[in-house]
Amino acid sequence: MSNQSPVERFRAQIQEVVEELDISPSVYQILKNPKHIMTVSIPLERDDGTVETFTGYRSVHSDLLGPGKGGIRFHPEVNQEEVTALSMWMTLKTAIVKLPFGGAKGGVVVDPGTLSRRELQQLSRQYVQQMEPVIGPQKDIPAPDVNTNGRVMGWMMDEFFKLRGRNVPGFITGKPPVVGGSEGRVEATGRGVVVNVMQALEKLEMDPSTTKVAIQGFGNVGSVTALRLYEENVSVVAVADVDAFIYDENGLDIPEMVNYLEKKGSLQGYHHHDGSPEDIFEVECDVFIPAALENQITEDTAQSIKASIVAEAANGPTTAKGDKVLAENGIFVIPDILCNAGGVMVSAFEWMQNDSHDHWAKQVVNARLDKDMAQAFQEVYDMKEEVNNNKTMRHAAYYLAVQRLGDAMYARGWVD
Ligand SMILES: NC(=O)C1=CN([C@@H]2O[C@H](COP(=O)(O)OP(=O)(O)OC[C@H]3O[C@@H](n4cnc5c(N)ncnc54)[C@H](O)[C@@H]3O)[C@@H](O)[C@H]2O)C=CC1
Numbered sequence: 001m002s003n004q005s006p007v008e009r010f011r012a013q014i015q016e017v018v019e020e021l022d023i024s025p026s027v028y029q030i031l032k033n034p035k036h037i038m039t040v041s042i043p044l045e046r047d048d049g050t051v052e053t054f055t056g057y058r059s060v061h062s063d064l065l066g067p068g069k070g071g072i073r074f075h076p077e078v079n080q081e082e083v084t085a086l087s088m089w090m091t092l093k094t095a096i097v098k099l100p101f102g103g104a105k106g107g108v109v110v111d112p113g114t115l116s117r118r119e120l121q122q123l124s125r126q127y128v129q130q131m132e133p134v135i136g137p138q139k140d141i142p143a144p145d146v147n148t149n150g151r152v153m154g155w156m157m158d159e160f161f162k163l164r165g166r167n168v169p170g171f172i173t174g175k176p177p178v179v180g181g182s183e184g185r186v187e188a189t190g191r192g193v194v195v196n197v198m199q200a201l202e203k204l205e206m207d208p209s210t211t212k213v214a215i216q217g218f219g220n221v222g223s224v225t226a227l228r229l230y231e232e233n234v235s236v237v238a239v240a241d242v243d244a245f246i247y248d249e250n251g252l253d254i255p256e257m258v259n260y261l262e263k264k265g266s267l268q269g270y271h272h273h274d275g276s277p278e279d280i281f282e283v284e285c286d287v288f289i290p291a292a293l294e295n296q297i298t299e300d301t302a303q304s305i306k307a308s309i310v311a312e313a314a315n316g317p318t319t320a321k322g323d324k325v326l327a328e329n330g331i332f333v334i335p336d337i338l339c340n341a342g343g344v345m346v347s348a349f350e351w352m353q354n355d356s357h358d359h360w361a362k363q364v365v366n367a368r369l370d371k372d373m374a375q376a377f378q379e380v381y382d383m384k385e386e387v388n389n390n391k392t393m394r395h396a397a398y399y400l401a402v403q404r405l406g407d408a409m410y411a412r413g414w415v416d
């Protein structure tokens with residue numbers, strides 16, 4: 001377990017579960033590597049006329065249950081290993097919530113804060129041009145992730161239409177509703193996180209009205225999670241983003257902070273700025289929600305977490321050693337592949353709406369998300385209680401996902 005990379009962590013967990021399920025070892029052989037990874041060099045003409053190239057990736061881990069599905073991340077630390085791991089987790093996520101998708105993920109090694117708006121649009125369009133051979137509505141369907149949003153999806157959609165010479169709205173999800181996006185997609189991941197948190201509170205017989213929450217990350221997922229909790233009268237006492245740590249033991253004014261974020265783009269300079277981002281791990285709270293990047297809950301930071309519940313809104317926020325500490329400390333962990341599945345769930349609703357030229361009202365989207373997410377939580381919980389007694393929700397989630405993937409491989413004649 002010594003400092004396993006995310007891909008090694010995925011492989012070790014899959015291998016363990018394949019052995020426990022006593023299914024064909026070929027299931028592990030098929031899942032241990034991505035189906036394909038495309039690496040591209042993206043030329044971008046900067047505003048000063050010079051040309052710079054950026055590296056982009058798209059990994060399709062599996063198309064067993066349907067086309068590849070997963071977001072595109074713009075971040076300076078994107079690398080092939082990270083994109084691969086993120087695509088592997090997508091395969092498990094879509095299997096757990098029973099979506100007709102496989103797993104994929106993409107990224108560009110870039111700090112989008114250093115690009116002008118024109119440059120960002122050109123980079124987004126160039127990414128689609130370079131990836132055109134491997135993406136498409138029945139092949140691999142992108143969506144937003146860290147530092148990408150509806151605006152970027154709209155540009156990418158437009159570029160794909162130009163390349164194909166026709167409208168293909170199901171090529172990408174998370175686009176603005178005015179051009180075929182689903183109502184509720186922007187809020188979907190955070191909304192789904194809160195469904196999971198409320199279910200966990202009920203199972204652990206904790207009172208939401210006295211529950212205190214700390215959240216790391218205040219972007220799309222973190223801010224919507226905070227706002228939904230606030231709307232449910234659950235007190236969010238601390239929030240950190242990359243620049244700031246904000247704390248109030250009596251509960252933060254989340255709507256005010258969301259307004260601030262919308263105007264300024266981050267929490268830097270918010271008037272209650274009173275610590276450094278790492279202080280989030282020390283907060284006295286009942287629920288801790290990592291909603292930033294991978295590998296944040298390590299052997300060290302896990303020791304500081306005082307919560308009874310960790311709800312993994314981010315992908316891969318916990319290292320193997322951090323996970324061991326959380327388990328030893330009896331913390332109930334809602335694993336990422338379940339906890340943050342609300343986003344891809346509403347992406348699936350968007351893809352279905354595009355396919356049938358339909359537009360669902362927000363209440364319809366939210367009601368179905370709440371119902372399907374609560375059911376997925378219950379199925380993983382039941383698996384933990386009945387079949388995997390004394391093991392973790394993460395183990396149960398992997399068990400359920402691999403069982404479904406194994407069954408699908410058998411049905412398709414890939415394994416005996
Ligand atoms: N956007 C989506 O629909 C989905 C996102 N996710 C995952 O959720 C996580 C967050 O994604 P988004 O909210 O979309 O990204 P985002 O780019 O909107 O926000 C990221 C947030 O993390 C903060 N952050 C980065 N490093 C940090 C650090 N060291 N300490 C504290 N805060 C830090 C940033 O300041 C920002 O507030 C990622 O792991 C992503 O893969 C998972 C499912 C769907």
Ligand SMILES: O=C(O)CCC(=O)C(=O)O
Pocket residue numbers: 069070071072093141142143144145173174315340341343344345347
């Ligand atoms: O909405 C989607 O298709 C994928 C979202 C995503 O990237 C994720 O769940 O990590």
